[in-house]
Amino acid sequence: MKIDRALAPVGTLVTLSDRFEGDENPLGILSKGAVLIKDDEIVWVGKQDDVPSEFDLSEADIQDLSEDTVFPGFIDCHTHLVFGGSRANEFDMRVRGDSYLEILQAGGGINATVRMTREASFDELYDLGMRRLDAMLREGVTTVEAKSGYGLTLEGELRLLEVIQALNRDHVVDVVPTFLGAHTIPETFKTNPREYVDLVIHEMLPAVVERGLAEFCDIFCEEGVYDVETSREILEAARGRGLKLKVHADQLTASGGGRLAAELRATSAEHLEYLREEDIPAFKEAGTVAVLLPIAAMYLMMEKVPPVKSLLEQGVPVAFATDFNPGSAPCLSLLTTMTMAAILYRLPSDEVLRGVTVHAARAVGREARLGKVEAGFQADLAVFSVGDHRLVVTTFGGILPSRVMKRGRWASLSAPCEPIMTTL
Ligand SMILES: [Zn+2]
Structure with a gap:
């Protein structure tokens, strides 16, 4: 040969x-x-x-x-790559002592980025995405997972996934697309969140799948956002349409998202600061990857740490990612994330390297190839x-x-x- x-x-x-x-x-x-x-x-x-x-x-x-x-090549298996604007103002609120949920209630948080993203044109979002991928490639990152979730209307979510599709087509870095229509409850549905859930299940999911715009469906399963039962309903609908599953789970409270991810045999569950010890065997059994996001934990000044040692001892694959987003992790650097993971979780560097290669490949469904x-x-x-x-x-x-x-x-x-x- x-x-x-x-x-x-x-x-x-x-x-x-x-x-x-x-x-x-x-x-x-x-x-x-x-x-x-x-x-x-x-x-x-x-x-x-x-x-x-x-x-x-x-x-x-x-x-x-x-x-x-x-x-x-390193794999960043959890990012919110495409959004407009920034949330630099929220940092000051946070250092003053306001909590994540308080900032959300004051009109900040994800809905603030939704407003700024809607104001940005397709080309602006595309150009930002290309530059961000350039910066990631510069660190040796060759594959990036990217979520929608700052559109929160049918057109808005499709537009973000189309930007992600264009980035994957044009940039040397591979971009794995995830539909995150259930990122938060949009402001216009505050009084009737059920209506939004129906929109996600009956209009967004079919349109996303029909256009082939996503491989995964993700959800923010958390108290005051999407509870376990609603999350289950949305994720099962996504699975029924052939999407693989991810869950933002047990980040701020022990809301049961981790257990749900394992029950649904999700590809991965993310954050997991409040994951309960008794839910860990189900992860192993389901083959669900635990994706830990140390930058977000540090940026939110959280003291709680995921049960990393138990996860590893019980043979659960543990991956690490930047969680790049404007609110809780404005960090494109997977290398910094690796150092932070080692320090925050008291891990030897070999374990961290596994978490951004083999385990991260599994978290994006590419373990046979990457x-x-x-x-x-x-x-x-x-x-x-x-x-x-x-x-x-x-x-x-x-x-x-x-x-x-x-x-x-x-x-x-x-x-x-x-x-x-x-x-x-
Ligand atoms: Zn995230």
């Missing part, structure tokens, strides 16, 4: 592959490794000296990365000029990849110099 690209030798190759795993080497690390790439796919991984002769390297682009560490450097996987790689892979997690800012590969091609890493938030 003629090989297009050969990375050999690689100083440290963090494969995350089961083939190279063991108690002593849980990340499947190879030194003096080699990666062979054909088109957009990895076709062979191993020790540099073991490359089989069946591979013809005569015309391959051979790169010597003997001073570098190569990771699978998150590992292994034959048959997509050639998405992040190359860092560091000798110790742990530095990428344990250094607080300042370390960026020297190169990023997406689908077998080196990406151009021009840093964005235009703003990623707008002022209205």
Whole structure:
């Protein structure tokens, strides 16, 4: 087989592959490794000296990365990528001591962003999205999940999902679309929330699915937003139409969203600060990924921490994501998120790396293709000029990849110099 690209030798190759795993080497690390790439796919991984002769390297682009560490491309598996405006004013309210729900009741929160997003044109939202993806790619992030949820009308939600579709089409980063029509109760339905639930189930969901605009359906299951029974109704309707499920669950109160996610065999449940210990076995049983969002917890100045140790001890896959959004996590940096996850949850860097590769791939339904450097996987790689892979997690800012590969091609890493938030 003629090989297009050969990375050999690689100083440290963090494969995350089961083939190279063991108690002593849980990340499947190879030194003096080699990666062979054909088109957009990895076709062979191993020790540099073991490359089989069946591979013809005569015309391959051979790169010597003997001073570098190569990771699978990182995956940001929970973002609210597309919105207009900013919510800088709310930060002052929060440091004064106002709670998340108090800010929501004062006209801030998600509904404020809904107003600002409605004022932004399709092109403005698209341009912001492109810049945000540029900034993420600059950190070695090659796949991003993106939710709607700032439209909250049929047209508004479809428009956001169409922006996400255009971003996925035009940007080198893959964007996984999630319909989050049930993000909050829109202001116009405050006195009759049931009417909005019916709109989500009977008008939005069919239109989203018919146009092929989403892979997942998500919901904000929380006291005062969508209770467990309403969440179940919406999620079951989404599943009935072929969407996979995610749940914003147990973030501010122990409202039972985590248990619901496991009962419905959701792909993932997010936040989980108030997840109850007794609900953890159901996660394991259902294969539901726990997606933890340390930036949001820190930004909301929460003291409660999810039961991370129990989740890991019981074999639940734990992923980490930025939760990029204007209110509770205005942070595009998955690298900062990784460092925060290690500190906030007292985790070794290897566990954090698993959480932004293999486990994050599972959280976006791409575990057969992404998150590992292994034959048959997509050639998405992040190359860092560091000798110790742990530095990428344990250094607080300042370390960026020297190169990023997406689908077998080196990406151009021009840093964005235009703003990623707008002022209205
Ligand atoms: Zn979120």
